[in-house]
Amino acid sequence: EAGVAQSPRYKIIEKRQSVAFWCNPISGHATLYWYQQILGQGPKLLIQFQNNGVVDDSQLPKDRFSAERLKGVDSTLKIQPAKLEDSAVYLCASSYKSRDEQYFGPGTRLTVT
Amino acid sequence: QQPVQSPQAVILREGEDAVINCSSSKALYSVHWYRQKHGEAPVFLMILLKGGEQKGHEKISASFNEKKQQSSLYLTASQLSYSGTYFCGTVSSNTGKLIFGQGTTLQVKP
Numbered sequence: 001e002a003g004v005a006q007s008p009r010y011k012i013i014e015k016r017q018s019v020a021f022w023c024n025p026i027s028g029h030a031t032l033y034w035y036q037q038i039l040g041q042g043p044k045l046l047i048q049f050q051n052n053g054v055v056d057d058s059q060l061p062k063d064r065f066s067a068e069r070l071k072g073v074d075s076t077l078k079i080q081p082a083k084l085e086d087s088a089v090y091l092c093a094s095s096y097k098s099r100d101e102q103y104f105g106p107g108t109r110l111t112v113t
Numbered sequence: 114q115q116p117v118q119s120p121q122a123v124i125l126r127e128g129e130d131a132v133i134n135c136s137s138s139k140a141l142y143s144v145h146w147y148r149q150k151h152g153e154a155p156v157f158l159m160i161l162l163k164g165g166e167q168k169g170h171e172k173i174s175a176s177f178n179e180k181k182q183q184s185s186l187y188l189t190a191s192q193l194s195y196s197g198t199y200f201c202g203t204v205s206s207n208t209g210k211l212i213f214g215q216g217t218t219l220q221v222k223p
Contacts, residue, residue, distance in 0.1 A: 002220070025198065042115075042200050042213030050162055056210055091154060101145060101168065104154035 001002035002026065006092050012111045018080035021108045025073070031055075032069055033102060034077050035091040043091055046079030049075065050098060082112045114138055116203045117216040130189045133217045136203030137182040142202050144177050144184040145202040148195075155200060159186070163206070191221045202219060 006025040013019050027031050030051050033060070035043035046065065048056040051072040065081070069075040079086055089109050092100040116137040123131050135144060135163035143162045147155035147171070159169025161184060170176070174187045182203075188195055198216045205212075 017208075040216075042202075042216050045210065048210070099143060099209055101157045101160045103157060103207070104147075106154050 004092055004103055005053055006105035006108055007048055008108055009106060010109050011110075012113065013082055015084055015112055016081040018078065019082055019110065020076055020078045021092075021110075023077070023092030024107060025075070025092070026103055029094035029096045029103075030072070031089050031098045031100070032075050033093040033095075034067055034075070035093065037089045037107070038050045039088075044048055046077070047077075055098065059094075069087050079110075080092045082110075086110060115212055116214040118201055118217045120201075120217060121215075122218040123220070125191050125219065127193060127221055127223055128169050128190055129167045129221075130187070131219060133186045133188070133199050133201075133219070135186075135203070135214055137181065137185045137203045137205075139178075139203070139207070141179065141182050142206045142209065143204045144175075145204070146173070146175060146184075146186050147202065147213075148197045149200065150197040151152075158186040158199075163180055181222060190218070191219075192222050193223065195219060196221045 032049045034046045037043045047067045052069045053112045067077045079106040089107045091107045092105045095102045119134045146158040149155040177184045202213045204209045
């Protein structure tokens, strides 16, 4: 069974530029999550989708971050414009249904200079 | 509210045992445990649900005290491969959202 796929793996951008991350969850998983993980900390949930609907985006900085999940499968997370403090690893995870164990993709390491 | 993990770091010799604790102030629906190696994604270890159901790797054991909102992960006869950062995640009965603790770093030495 294929795992969660993410791209790109690494991205370096300058502040005020924009960036987009892509995620393809495990086939059949209805719930998709985007997390931000800052070095030395646990993952912090940015947004949770159930199929193509948003369940929780309370910690998403909506003035600069946006996310969508087209047709309830793939998802993209965008940052525009990026700030220095956005430097982190962005993890995508999926689960069969909400509250189930989550399976993580390899993450995208973002560096904002 | 973020769960609190203890200890923050542990250093073991191969074959020794360790216990990692996770505590929440909220009524919990479930507790998740994940291990993350440096530069890699978190990997699911175990989920413990209210009511006693558990699901996870056979070689991992854990407990969940629903009344105290506490969980413990037991690592016995540790191996070098056990090294990494262990995160507990708690799902509150109210929100259903998974919130991760700050992590416990485990280093197993030969």
